[in-house]
Amino acid sequence: MSNQALIFFDIDGTLLDHDKKLPQSTKKAIAQLQAEGHITAIATGRGPFMYLPLREELQIDSFVSFNGSYVVINGEVIFTNPLNGKRLSELTTEGLAKDQPAVFMTEKAMHSNIDKHSAIDDSLATLKLDVAPSFDPEFNHAQELYQTLFFIEKEEEQYYREKYPEFEFVRWHPLSVDVIPKGGSKAKGIEAAVKALNIDPDNVYAFGDGLNDVEMLRTVKNSVAMGNAVPEAKEVAKYVTKDVDQDGILHGLKMVGLLS
Numbered sequence: 001m002s003n004q005a006l007i008f009f010d011i012d013g014t015l016l017d018h019d020k021k022l023p024q025s026t027k028k029a030i031a032q033l034q035a036e037g038h039i040t041a042i043a044t045g046r047g048p049f050m051y052l053p054l055r056e057e058l059q060i061d062s063f064v065s066f067n068g069s070y071v072v073i074n075g076e077v078i079f080t081n082p083l084n085g086k087r088l089s090e091l092t093t094e095g096l097a098k099d100q101p102a103v104f105m106t107e108k109a110m111h112s113n114i115d116k117h118s119a120i121d122d123s124l125a126t127l128k129l130d131v132a133p134s135f136d137p138e139f140n141h142a143q144e145l146y147q148t149l150f151f152i153e154k155e156e157e158q159y160y161r162e163k164y165p166e167f168e169f170v171r172w173h174p175l176s177v178d179v180i181p182k183g184g185s186k187a188k189g190i191e192a193a194v195k196a197l198n199i200d201p202d203n204v205y206a207f208g209d210g211l212n213d214v215e216m217l218r219t220v221k222n223s224v225a226m227g228n229a230v231p232e233a234k235e236v237a238k239y240v241t242k243d244v245d246q247d248g249i250l251h252g253l254k255m256v257g258l259l260s
Contacts, residue, residue: 003200003203004037004203005033005203005205006039006041006194006197006205007204007205007207008042008043008186008207008220009040009041009043009249010213011044011051011054013209014208014209014244014249015042015054017245018228020128022054022058023244025247025249027057029253030058032259033258034059040058040060041060042060043063043068043216044067045170046066047105047108047146048063048108049107049131050129050131062074062193064193066147066180067170067180067212068081068185068186068188068189069147069181069184070107070189071189071196073196078196079189081181081184082144082145082146083181084166085143086141087166087167088179091160091164091167092113092150095151096114100150100151100156101114101120102148102149103124103133103149103151104141104145105145105146105149109134110133112133112134112136113136113139115135117151119151123175126173147178148179149176150176150177150178150179151175154171154174165182167180167182178212185212185215186208186212186215190204190216190219190220191219202221202222205223206222206224207223207224207249208223208225208226208229208237209229209233210229211230213225213229213233214236217237221238222256223236223237223238223239224237224238224256225237226243227240227241227244228248239255241255
């Protein structure tokens with residue numbers, strides 16, 4: 001079993017700061033980890049097409065995407081966990097009738113089931129993406145989908161959780177949740193990656209800040225919550241570093257002993 005360290009980084013609020021910029025200290029720290037023979041990877045709720053420039057800039061070709069439902073190691077897909085297509089169709093059809101749209105996500109693109117909606121525009125605008133969902137009313141729900149964005153407010157979550165137990169609903173924005181398979185999480189995707197790479201779990205690290213990072217930070221032995229993390233993430237992480245805007249990644253890597 002390899003003695004290399006395997007380090008997973010969330011994107012928003014972890015690798016990228018509050019303005020969706022990559023701090024130079026973070027870029028240099030990751031390059032140093034790579035130079036010292038460690039494996040750097042991404043663990044995110046985003047789809048692979050949503051952060052290709054970041055992966056290219058950081059020279060990272062291993063990632064856990066769609067909150068653990070799509071895992072790539074060294075450029076090769078090693079694990080997928082698609083959504084239940086039939087139940088997803090039922091969920092999103094009901095939602096659309098209530099003016100609660102959805103954005104369906106494959107590994108290559110995203111498609112909305114409504115031509116225009118303020119909730120989609122307002123929430124996706126916070127990610128500052130260079131891609132946008134296309135309106136496709138004929139989009140085939142039967143193909144493998146790994147995550148769907150569903151635009152509901154917090155008070156509506158419990159109803160859908162009870163009616164659609166096949167799914168997890170993980171909030172990432174006041175107007176939207178990620179819909180992923182029941183039992184799915186970044187932790188599940190990381191488990192598949194660790195097995196594929198034959199890494200000692202004692203040498204696995206994870207950095208995150210959001211609600212969708214909680215299971216990852218609870219599960220990974222060497223977990224680090226950002227200073228700007230939600231309280232739920234800080235509660236379960238082994239370490240809490242500085243804010244992403246205060247060289248939090250570099251500081252955290254020093255805290256855990258990976259960098260001096």
